[in-house]
Structures are given as C-alpha cells and as structure tokens.
Amino acid sequence: MTSAIEASERLIELVRGNDDIANHADGCDAEMLAAAERELGVAFPPSYRRVVEEFGTWDIAGEEFLGVYQTGAMGRxxxxxVTETLDARDRYGMPSDLIGVMFDGMGGLIVLDSSQVDSGGDYPVLVWNPGVTDRRDMERLGEDFGSFALSLCSRAVTRWRESS
Structure with missing residues (x-):
C-alpha cells in the first residue's frame, strides 16, 4: 500500500509528466502555508501540504484543485x-474542521476532515453539501488526500489520452 505522502509525490510526477494537459502555479512557501493554516484555524494534512507546497494550485486532464495561491489583482x-473554505463556513455553515480542496461539480465541496486524523497525520476525503453537519451523511471518497488525488488524476489522464 502506498502512503499518502508517496501518493502525493507520484501525483507531482504525474502533473509534471503531463504538462500538455496540466497547469500549475509556482507553489507555496512556508510563510504562505502557515498563513493559510492560521486563517483556516486548522493544519493541512501532510499529503495535501506537499502538493500545495509544490504547485500552489493545479489542474490536470480536467480535474481542478483549489490549492492556495495569490494573484496580483487580489494582493496578499x-x-x-482558504477563500472557498471560509466562504462555505460563512455562507452555508460548513463545519470549521473541514477544508475545501475541490468543487464536486454538483454544488458541493470535496473536503478534508481534520476531525479524523490517521496515524500519518492525514485526513479522510469527504463530499460536503451545504447544510450537512453529520459526517455520516457525507460520502467518503478516500482515506487521505494523496491517494485520492493520485487515483482521480491517474484515471483522468488515462481517459484523456484514450480519447485523443
């Protein structure tokens, strides 16, 4: 079984190895990561932190991740x-221990649940929909971010390549 961090490293290789169908920013330094965690009031799990550190934000073969980044127009x-998680908390009552990492395409957010930490420090991946507060009502997509994202992106790249 691949660890969450190993899966994140393989995801980074997948994105870099498919630069014709992938985009990414320049990554996040330790200061930006610490600021993001302070604003959210929760630490990023190691596998998510690693990919955000590398890319900031990224997409590959149609799978787009929120990440953490800044733009010239929005300043610091x-x-x-960060913005999507805080917005979901303020507008829709998303629990404060969830971190949004993707949109699910159907009105919900794919989130990391920091209330359930595994032995490697990672969090499970769930689908949160506005108004849902009970974890039993949230679909569980994976045990950790690295494994979930690698599997999702690997399938997307395969589909993309086969359809080309």
Missing part, C-alpha cells in the same frame, strides 16, 4: 482552499 489575499 489567500485564494483557493
């Missing part, structure tokens, strides 16, 4: 996971 404001 932290965009991506």
């Amino acid at each position: 404001k932290l965009l991506g996971s």
Whole structure:
C-alpha cells in the first residue's frame, strides 16, 4: 500500500509528466502555508501540504484543485482552499474542521476532515453539501488526500489520452 505522502509525490510526477494537459502555479512557501493554516484555524494534512507546497494550485486532464495561491489583482489575499473554505463556513455553515480542496461539480465541496486524523497525520476525503453537519451523511471518497488525488488524476489522464 502506498502512503499518502508517496501518493502525493507520484501525483507531482504525474502533473509534471503531463504538462500538455496540466497547469500549475509556482507553489507555496512556508510563510504562505502557515498563513493559510492560521486563517483556516486548522493544519493541512501532510499529503495535501506537499502538493500545495509544490504547485500552489493545479489542474490536470480536467480535474481542478483549489490549492492556495495569490494573484496580483487580489494582493496578499489567500485564494483557493482558504477563500472557498471560509466562504462555505460563512455562507452555508460548513463545519470549521473541514477544508475545501475541490468543487464536486454538483454544488458541493470535496473536503478534508481534520476531525479524523490517521496515524500519518492525514485526513479522510469527504463530499460536503451545504447544510450537512453529520459526517455520516457525507460520502467518503478516500482515506487521505494523496491517494485520492493520485487515483482521480491517474484515471483522468488515462481517459484523456484514450480519447485523443
């Protein structure tokens, strides 16, 4: 079984090895990551932290991740996971121990649940929909971010390549 961090490293290789169908920013330094965690009031799990550190934000073969990044137009404001998570908390009552990492395409957010930490420090991946507060009502997509994202992106790249 691949660890969550190993899966994140393989995901980084997948994105870099498919630069014709992938995009990414320049990554996040330790200061930006610490600021993001302070704003959210929760630490990023190691596998998510690793990919955000490498890319900031990224997409591959149609799978787009929020990440953490800044733009010239928005200045020092932290965009991506930070703004979308805080917005979902403020507007829709998303629990404060969830971190949004993707949109699910159907009105919900794919989130990391920091209330359930595994032995490697990672969090499970769930689908959160506005108004849902009971974890039993949330679909569980994976045991950790690295494994979930690698599997999702590997399938997307395969589909993309086969359809080309």
